[in-house]
Amino acid sequence: ALTTGIVGLPNVGKSTLFNAITQAGAESANYPFCTIDPNVGIVEVPDDRLHKLTEMVQPKKVVPTAFEFTDIAGIVKGASKGEGLGNKFLSHIRQVDAILQVVRCFEDENITHVSGKVDPIDDIEVINLELIFADMETVDKRIVRVEKLAKSKDKEAVAEFSVLVKIKDALLNELPARSVELTPEEKKIVYGLHLLTMKPILYAANVSEEDLLEGGNEHVEKVREYATREHAEVIVICAKIEEEIAELDGDEKKAFLEELGIKEAGLDQLIRASYSLLGLATYFTAGVQEVRAWTFRKGMKAPQCAGIIHTDFERGFIRAEVVAYDDLTAAGNMAAAKEKGKVRLEGKEYEMKDGDVVHFRFNV
Ligand code: GDP
Numbered sequence: 001a002l003t004t005g006i007v008g009l010p011n012v013g014k015s016t017l018f019n020a021i022t023q024a025g026a027e028s029a030n031y032p033f034c035t036i037d038p039n040v041g042i043v044e045v046p047d048d049r050l051h052k053l054t055e056m057v058q059p060k061k062v063v064p065t066a067f068e069f070t071d072i073a074g075i076v077k078g079a080s081k082g083e084g085l086g087n088k089f090l091s092h093i094r095q096v097d098a099i100l101q102v103v104r105c106f107e108d109e110n111i112t113h114v115s116g117k118v119d120p121i122d123d124i125e126v127i128n129l130e131l132i133f134a135d136m137e138t139v140d141k142r143i144v145r146v147e148k149l150a151k152s153k154d155k156e157a158v159a160e161f162s163v164l165v166k167i168k169d170a171l172l173n174e175l176p177a178r179s180v181e182l183t184p185e186e187k188k189i190v191y192g193l194h195l196l197t198m199k200p201i202l203y204a205a206n207v208s209e210e211d212l213l214e215g216g217n218e219h220v221e222k223v224r225e226y227a228t229r230e231h232a233e234v235i236v237i238c239a240k241i242e243e244e245i246a247e248l249d250g251d252e253k254k255a256f257l258e259e260l261g262i263k264e265a266g267l268d269q270l271i272r273a274s275y276s277l278l279g280l281a282t283y284f285t286a287g288v289q290e291v292r293a294w295t296f297r298k299g300m301k302a303p304q305c306a307g308i309i310h311t312d313f314e315r316g317f318i319r320a321e322v323v324a325y326d327d328l329t330a331a332g333n334m335a336a337a338k339e340k341g342k343v344r345l346e347g348k349e350y351e352m353k354d355g356d357v358v359h360f361r362f363n364v
Helices: 014-024 048-057 084-094 120-151 155-172 184-191 209-214 218-230 239-246 250-260 266-277 302-309 311-315 325-331 334-339
Strands: 003-007 040-044 061-063 066-071 098-104 201-206 233-237 280-286 290-297 317-324 344-346 356-362
Touching: 003 014, 003 084, 003 266, 014 040, 014 066, 014 239, 014 266, 048 280, 048 290, 048 325, 066 266, 084 120, 098 120, 098 266, 120 155, 120 218, 155 184, 201 218, 201 266, 209 239, 218 233, 233 239, 233 266, 239 250, 239 266, 266 280, 290 302, 302 311, 302 317, 302 356, 311 317, 311 356, 317 325, 325 334, 325 356
Parallel strands: 003 066, 003 098, 061 290, 098 201, 201 233, 280 356
Antiparallel strands: 040 066, 280 290, 317 344, 317 356
């Protein structure tokens, strides 16, 4: 499963946020394919469409789709120099698909800040520089290997060499690899290097309760400016409030958020942002036994999507009966949608869309 790794300097609120994630925790029996690891928190992806489908179908069971967050502790200045913990930290980041950097934007005299004062940009740069240094090492090693071949006019090597040089230029200017404009072919070339600064990033500006209600503070504004330059998104959260929310069930949570005047819990915003960073989408299966949401990657075809439910479904795939969520809800129920001709039969080449309600037909 795809995962977003949570990083941040000490005392910024990482553990508090991760606690909220594990508290909110999804019923793990429903997700046997998810990683079992104390550093991984599995959360249910909030989706109003699932509730609507449940009302329509009245199934015995409802299962939301889930998303994983991984807690990556241990960033310190000098991590890229590869000593002990630092090395481990980098190898953990290498394994995640997107990065969520928690940034301290709250003042609290009782909670020490590692560098003595609250300065979010400074904090962000400490971490990002470590990642840039680590990538520099990866790129340099690769350049040494490829350069000779490139000189002997090996076509692939020439192409790779030119991409590596572009990326190295950016890194030397303390810019992340993701800031380099690359063609799809070039992206494929560097994909195998698993560069840390190529991973999509999202910032969570952690503020006090008061500032959350104000919508932010001056620190948050600085983070926003920084992120805009990087084309990254910023989500304002209060980790402490998220911990409180995580203990509430659906209706209580709604009431609590309303009372605070907040539209959407921070964690839910983080899930949504991770989804979009990773190009994920949701399809539904809706039978009387079970209504369920499933995560897939945009661009996946029907058989691959069937394979998410069970590998047998992919192997024996015949076709998919598909209706768009909007068409189904407009019709009122499945029979009415069929009557209106809104239920399509799709084959192996069908590219699934977000919101598709599907019934797969397959041979066993
Ligand atoms: P970590 O080292 O990044 O994991 O940070 P922790 O989650 O352990 O938080 C460090 C301290 O900051 C703890 O005492 C938290 O209670 C406190 N803290 C975390 N989030 C907030 C917040 O949103 N507002 C305030 N005022 N304190 C927070």
